[in-house]
Amino acid sequence: MNKWLWDQVNSIYERLLSEEVTGTPTHVAVIQDGNRRYARQQGDEAHQGHRAGVQTTEQVLEWCYQIGIKELTLYTFSTENFKRPDKENEPLFDLLCEKLREFADSEQVHEKEVQIRVIGAINRLPERVQNAITYTTTQTQDYNQFVLNIALAYGGRSQLLKAARNIAEDVEAGDIRPEAIDIGMIENKLYERPIRDVDLIIRTGGGERTSNFLPWHANGNEAAVFFSTPYWPEFSKKDFLRGIRTYEHRQNSWKRTRARRALALLHSLKTQELPKARAIATQFQHSLPVSERSDKNNPATTDSAETTTD
Structure with a gap:
């Protein structure tokens, strides 16, 4: 591949990487x-x-x-x-x-x-x-x-x-x-x-x-x-942006893990711990695939799952 064509390919790839950077x-x-x-x-x-x-x-x-x-x-x-x-x-x-x-x-x-x-x-x-x-x-x-x-x-x-x-x-x-x-x-x-x-x-x-x-x-x-x-x-800007993308993937993975753990724990937590778990689940559940997110019947988003005592 001649240098001009290679530079064009790198330029396009760099632009695509720049557009992918969201965090x-x-x-x-x-x-x-x-x-x-x-x-x-x-x-x-x-x-x-x-x-x-x-x-x-x-x-x-x-x-x-x-x-x-x-x-x-x-x-x-x-x-x-x-x-x-x-x-x-x-x-x-x-x-x-x-x-x-x-x-x-x-x-x-x-x-x-x-x-x-x-x-x-x-x-x-x-x-x-x-x-x-x-x-x-x-x-x-x-x-x-x-x-x-x-x-x-x-x-x-x-x-x-x-x-x-x-x-x-x-x-x-x-x-x-x-x-x-x-x-x-x-x-x-x-x-x-x-x-x-x-x-x-x-x-x-x-x-x-x-x-x-x-x-x-x-x-x-x-x-x-x-x-x-x-x-x-x-080291080029393309390499630098790939590093930034690695950071973003790491952050998204961390958020998904936190959300999954919080959702899994909700059904077994004591009453006084539910508000904290619900807050974590609500904060990070947007990072999960739609199929894993809580709905109106999930205790992460409803008050019906919380038992109160006077």
Whole structure:
């Protein structure tokens, strides 16, 4: 198939996918995998693959704006990446400095009020990268229309361990009581500013694992996961929309499951539990096939199934 025809097919498919998108995730997290393999495929050095990947990052930001996503987290450099040779990491650190400052000074970033944050063990990064991080986060710290989290020197379990130790220190100091520890407290200890629960994880490059990425916010929220074959520099809007569609299917499946469970329980619940079950069934039954929805004789929608006592 010649390139012109292939581009036309992709354009039509992309348009169809765009029309199918009816629900938008609030927070998407992306594992940008495949930059180095892309570079090797092109006969280039690893850092050239990372530079090609930055162009995809800028495109993904625009796609997020277009469909109404509010938060994007990019897994850019893990704690494991420190094991790579300096000749590979140093050009990447230079690229990070360049692009962080470029984002901070971008008219588009300021027009769209993008708040840029960096999460991870920042103190392990070279000083020049830390300075670029400080500049970028300071320039955008007052914005709240869109949040871009960049995970650098990041490890999900390391973040959880750090939070647990901080809480243990507060307990030992008598600042908090063990019984006062709750979800909100842990989330406040994980990052300087709150991060929304992750609705969708996208991983490029063909890998089928989430690599210790945002375990508290993704696993705890049962996030949908989309594994995409193209390397990050090759990741297209078509691939992105397919990921969004995966999220929608996951949400619809979850709603159907909730509705079916609620309807199944209605006939065996105690009287005082019926109102809650009815509310769940009513809220989600629209996601079921018509044949499974309750009718006027179903206790989910009538008062006759509820017994009252004086």
